[in-house]
Amino acid sequence: MACTKTRSASSSSSSAALLSRLSRSLAEHYTRQAHPAAAADCYEQANQELRWLAEAAREREPAWESVLEGMVGDMVERDKPLAYVLGTQPFHPLMHPLVVRPPTLIPRPETEHWVSLLASRIISGRPTKAREEFRFLDIGTGTGCIALALTAHLRATGRTVRATAVDRAPTALALAAENTARQSLADAVVVREADLFTPSFADALTRETGTDVGRFDLVVSNPPYITKAEYATLDHSVRAWEDHGALVGEQVGSASQGDVKDDGLVFYRRIASLLAKLLAHDAPGKAPVVAFEVGQGQARAVERMLRDWRGEGTRRLDAEVVKDPWGIERAVFARWDQ
Template structure:
């Protein structure tokens, strides 16, 4: 096992250097690669009892990483809070900043009692599933336009042994949205990257993750398309009075929080939550 991990770590470190990684020293990079190698070996040996098959599997995984494929896709899973979620391209990989605020929200909702929650743009289902895992009495509906997302969210709910409903819904279809009924709380991690910034994203993101799950621009190139849509929908019966401390909780991109709060101001008072990396990451509409 150790020689296999060492080989994988050396290969990964060489691959990172070849990719001209500039955000770490070679020593730091090697330490990171050693950790990633352990994960790759563990994943390979879990699937293949035969050492030769496991070695071939690790080599294949390293080659995928060298081609810039995100490690989460190579491993097939991604931690999210206490959960281990399945991930596969092109469904967006859950990010640490999303994990951070979802855990914080779950804690704030513990004393609110049973709630009906709508998770828009659910992707892998990470937000809805973590809330359902924490708040066992909560009624959760997770929706997305992409059938691949709906299928993966349902698969992850079964994997994590939580009960959520999943449905394919177009956020921009008035009839479909209003047919969902009223909710105590809406949560959403929408596409919010301006289209002009898309080409600046890392190659691994552009090559493997869904562009439509990332870019939130249309006529206005500011990434705020989905927040404007929420402003249209919220006063039209999507929310109901409840014991929830928040009516809406949305993730926003770096530098967008003030603009999003201004959009929601006519509906009610808002709070901003900072992530551990110093960005105002969430705008929450208070009940």
């Protein structure tokens, strides 16, 4: 019995020493990247993240210490983002964390914030009718976070939802499909391959273009919006691990339409040019019909773009800028001008 206690105490002491060493290594890694004034925050961040890593390591292997060392090593030596190391990222109000894998972009908290706000605007601004189906399109779905979270928000109020989530990247499509199944939302969210810049994009998604049957009540997108100049200044962990094509707002490939401005707005211009085909023009109420995430400093340009848009007949959009919890203009919502 005494020997058992000794081994247990020794093991506990060894684990504590390991955790202390790894926490210090992680904190020093963050400190090297941060402003000196933020050093104390780096140690607090390292301690919190190490707790998450240790919990994940214990779930993966009985010999969790070696797994944990490998996790921290990936972060310190390879600059691998925490979410990729853990393999998951929570996203409100989903029941289960999203599965995340490089190079598909990691969902950010600012996206989570405006999606929740968008859901509340739809719920308050659009009356629910019996057997009415709310249809929306998510362009550049990535992990599927926006399509899945918005669907979960709206279904919680008893609405019938039909979401179409599109992307051009095979890795993103596979991940979005996996997350859709993981959240048990495959009956409401359809994941499909589509390239925004192909001439047939809108017609392929709205097959019955003569009526509103095939159109959408909402078009939502968090498209690539970083300029090439800004990309060079991003953290190494972002540039090394996350998809360049999902970050930089430039048009590439054989479908190029000649939009070569390095302002990060090419995707917004392309989507705006297709809204007349994509949007159902009989949407009731005052709910948003377009919602975009935007980069810092881009909100007013995108707001003007949507205000200047002209649809069928006299249809126009009224746009508003939405700030994130840190006071940054992060999204633009537009509704039909009443």
